[in-house]
Amino acid sequence: MDSQKEALQRIIGNLANKNDEMQNFIDTLNHALKGVQANSASVIGDLDEEFDSLYSVLDEMKESMTNRIKQEQAHKTQELQNQLTQCTSALEDAEELLEFSTRALSIKNPEEFSKAARQIKDSVTMAPAFRLCLKPKVSDNMTHLMVDFSQEKKMLQALKFLPVPKAPEIDSDKCLVADNCITVKWKTPEEDSKIDHYILEYRKTNFEGLPRVKDERCWEVVDNIKDTEYTLTGLKFDSKYMNFRVRACNKAVAGDFSDPVTLETKALVFSFDGTSSHLNLKVEDSWIEWDSTGGKGQETKVKGKENKGRSGTPSPKRTSVVTRPPSVKGTRDRFTGEAYTVLGDVVIESGQHYWEIKAQKDCKSYSIGVAYRSLGKFDQLGKNNISWCIHVNNWLQATFSAKHNNKAKPLEMPVPDRIGIYCDFDGGQLSFFNSDSKQLLHTFKTKFTQPLVPAFMVWCGGLTLYTGLQQPSFLTSLEKNDSEMNGSSSGIINGD
Structure with a gap:
């Protein structure tokens, strides 16, 4: 009877532990589902901001180029209009002189004819039509329109998401707990030159093993770590354990967290009685x-x-x-x-x-x-x-x-x-x-x-x-x- 009770108690204990483990896993899944919803919304928002920024740059470039085209148009228009005005004026003068010359041919008096001929000669010498350049000062081609976007189009068509960094791996054997300091070391599963920094999160707990989602303490964050290790100093070990997790970040996105590691932080905690x-x-x-x-x-x-x-x-x-x-x-x-x-x-x-x-x-x-x-x-x-x-x-x-x-x-x-x-x-x-x-x-x-x-x-x-x-x-x-x-x-x- 006693042996059966002990066996049953062991079974009940194992079942209770498994139930606790499953409940923690269910909490983890629910937390992950909420995280997917929140993170997808956040990523879409970030993507909208990036494209809005790109559109803004393109709009600025379009406005700048359009202004340069309009400036060139105004300059060429002014030059051609000036030439047109000068040529029109010169043509009117030449037609008047031509008409005067035609009338001079019908003069019978030699003296009058000579006088008119000399006058025509002087007028022709000074006529604007003979001093004008009969070539447009500017062409009708718009030089600032010579833009080729084919390379840029290829670049935009090749645009893709920046790869998400792989989750680092915390090396628990190399982590050190000493003198109320904890040194956490990790490594990346593969070489990634685009990793910019790491984020380390930690929290105190009284539970051994995997972190519980519904733990009584929130994660504390250490951001912008450039190396693959970090030392927390001046800690007070007022709990039995501490949970640690780390993730890598590139310029655009943070990767998944590493598998969490729980380190023991044993110390005597008491107060004055x-x-x-x-x-x-x-x-x-x-x-x-x-x-x-x-x-x-x-x-x-x-x-x-x-x-x-x-x-x-x-x-x-x-x-x-x-x-x-x-x-x-x-x-x-x-x-x-x-x-x-x-x-x-x-x-x-x-x-x-x-x-x-x-x-x-x-x-x-x-x-x-x-x-x-x-x-x-x-x-x-x-x-x-x-x-x-x-x-x-x-x-x-x-x-x-x-x-x-x-x-x-x-x-x-x-x-x-x-x-x-x-x-x-x-x-x-x-x-x-x-x-x-x-x-x-x-x-x-x-x-x-x-x-x-x-x-x-x-x-x-x-x-x-x-x-x-x-x-x-x-x-x-x-x-x-x-x-x-x-x-x-x-x-x-x-x-x-």
Whole structure:
């Protein structure tokens, strides 16, 4: 019976997964159908614009050529009319002279005839008809009409769509996820000299495998990438995975997207737990500040959160990087007295995790580290055997030290602006770093026997929390030298 139930549960689970997969595929098809409608309308609109632009160019050329023809027509018309006027005038003068000459032939008196002959001779010499060029100054051919469009017609008849670029292929083996940066690399299936640039799209998701159409986050776009790789920097890994897709573009059109690739972006994400904080601390998700008024303005907000816990005991949330720990004895109420402390709202009981803290410039005193959940409400960090921290004191006498079990080890180095905390629960290691220079500040080496929570103390100042950070790559060299570090469950070990 039990085996049959297990078999049936497996079948039901497989069927549910297949149904989920089919639903996602149906969503993809519906999305593609809408995309075809929208893209075809867009392409037709673009084509209309291109032809309208071509018509506009042809109209401009036609108008320009027509104007040149009209100018030539006006010039030639004026020249021919001038010649015609001159010739007509000369012809009238010549006809008058011819008539006068004809009459002179009938004169009988020699003296009168001689006089008339001399007069005719002078008139003929000065006659316009003998000075005119009897050849048209311009021809009737229109020189600006000598245009041959046969080549252009052939070009237009050969006009065709610019080939759509092939979908690139993302090489997931060459993609790199490190130091909260992701380098995505791709290649084109065939050589295409007409590719102008690439468009990369990405989005965060909590689903493994192929992207879901109805995912809760929209695609973000990086345009005009000239190379076949791109690095996204300064990311916050506040989701389990990220989807990536890329497409190529030429001068006219964008090609299809590549097959999407999902990369894992594992990192610890948590906030300050306002239900655990001392009343003298103002608490936001990633920011705390000491408040001498006793935090009265946040009592209502905190009270609502406290109701989620167990009879006044804060209940840290669990994320994908942690599991629910067994019940811990010695649970405590809100921190009080001089324990100006607040905890993170996650429980760490396995794996390797990293986060960072930045203190205000004028902060008088603060501690950062980890502790067991059994930390008492009057306990100060580092003053017992269930908490590990580094402590900065700028009040009266400046000190910088690593503290555990009420023992302090001075750290002979400047206090960084931003401090990184690396916790290897399984390896029993807690290390602190200068986030900017990557300098190791100190390392505790122990065996953690209970689940841990990030722990923070601040007095007369404030702290800003940075999570969703991947384990930095420079820690790899530290892990290689881990065997050289010796210690006990309660000792403070040098990180020099």
